[in-house]
Amino acid sequence: MIDLHCHSLHSDGTDTPEGIALLGDEARLTALCLTDHDTLGGIPAFLAMQPEVAVRLLVGTELSCRFLGRSLHVLGLLVDPANAQFQARLEELRGRRGDRNRRMVARLAELGCPITLEDVQAHANTPLLSRVHFALALAARGFVRRAPEAFERLIGDDCPGFVPREELSPAEATRWIRDAGGVPVVAHPGRFAGGGFRWEEAMADLQRQGMEGLEGYYGEYRAAEQKYFVALAARLGMVVTGGSDYHGAHKPGLRLGRGAGGLKVPDELLERLETQQRLGTYR
Numbered sequence: 001m002i003d004l005h006c007h008s009l010h011s012d013g014t015d016t017p018e019g020i021a022l023l024g025d026e027a028r029l030t031a032l033c034l035t036d037h038d039t040l041g042g043i044p045a046f047l048a049m050q051p052e053v054a055v056r057l058l059v060g061t062e063l064s065c066r067f068l069g070r071s072l073h074v075l076g077l078l079v080d081p082a083n084a085q086f087q088a089r090l091e092e093l094r095g096r097r098g099d100r101n102r103r104m105v106a107r108l109a110e111l112g113c114p115i116t117l118e119d120v121q122a123h124a125n126t127p128l129l130s131r132v133h134f135a136l137a138l139a140a141r142g143f144v145r146r147a148p149e150a151f152e153r154l155i156g157d158d159c160p161g162f163v164p165r166e167e168l169s170p171a172e173a174t175r176w177i178r179d180a181g182g183v184p185v186v187a188h189p190g191r192f193a194g195g196g197f198r199w200e201e202a203m204a205d206l207q208r209q210g211m212e213g214l215e216g217y218y219g220e221y222r223a224a225e226q227k228y229f230v231a232l233a234a235r236l237g238m239v240v241t242g243g244s245d246y247h248g249a250h251k252p253g254l255r256l257g258r259g260a261g262g263l264k265v266p267d268e269l270l271e272r273l274e275t276q277q278r279l280g281t282y283r
């Protein structure tokens with residue numbers, strides 16, 4: 001059993017990278033990939049745990065891009081953490097995130113919820129501030145009763161206090177990941193669009209833009225979704241990956257390697273992913 005998608009406190013999770021490596025070991029995973037948003041900041045500490053654990057520790061990240069007017073998440077699996085160009089590109093993304101955060105503070109003040117970036121920073125163990133930290137700050141200041149309410153009323157994707165980041169195009173995201181030696185994979189496609197969405201065409205379009213895999217196993221999928229996306233990947237000749245999207249206390253109910261319950265990502269997927277990394281897609 002493997003888990004190729006999780007977050008530490010270097011992005012919007014709550015566990016240290018060291019803690020995540022130990023959790024993966026306790027869960028008896030064969031391999032575990034850390035995929036913090038827009039950063040490889042947790043990777044050195046994560047990889048430093050390798051001598052102490054049996055689980056194979058792998059490098060990844062999760063980027064956001066703009067597709068059909070909405071945010072599409074892309075995993076960059078097996079990227080090279082020593083690639084200076086990729087590190088610089090991630091830094092640029094974090095700069096865009098910082099701009100967005102400053103604008104979101106201004107927008108929330110206009111909506112009668114004045115919080116400061118320092119309030120938000122007080123709820124994060126990392127300089128990378130995301131909306132989970134905004135939600136905690138809004139709750140601490142009493143503008144919402146609890147953090148989930150902040151997403152419902154203020155900072156969820158369709159809410160008045162949300163300011164989108166300047167996102168990559170899918171083609172840019174896949175090029176950045178490939179340039180860094182990684183495999184670009186569409187994260188949790190089932191979360192991007194509801195039932196009835198024409199995935200066949202959309203995913204083929206993404207594939208033409210360089211996507212090589214999709215997340216067919218996911219911590220929050222229903223059995224039918226897993227079946228659908230695994231079959232879709234087979235039809236399109238894309239690799240299948242899978243993971244819990246564990247965020248620690250910021251996303252309660254998910255466990256590393258287990259998701260919300262019966263998640264079981266087969267070991268063989270990693271072998272196919274590594275073959276894909278080496279050979280790429282011949283067209």
Ligand code: AMP
Nearest residue numbers: 012037129130131132148151152156157
């Ligand atoms: P950001 O990258 O700053 O836009 O924040 C995105 C993060 O906020 C996601 O990775 C989730 O962890 C969290 N998030 C987004 N929407 C929701 C929601 N509706 N409920 C709870 N958490 C959410």
Ligand code: MN
Nearest residue numbers: 007012037247
């Ligand atoms: Mn997240």
Ligand code: MN
Nearest residue numbers: 062073187188
């Ligand atoms: Mn995601």
Ligand code: MN
Nearest residue numbers: 005007062245
């Ligand atoms: Mn994620």
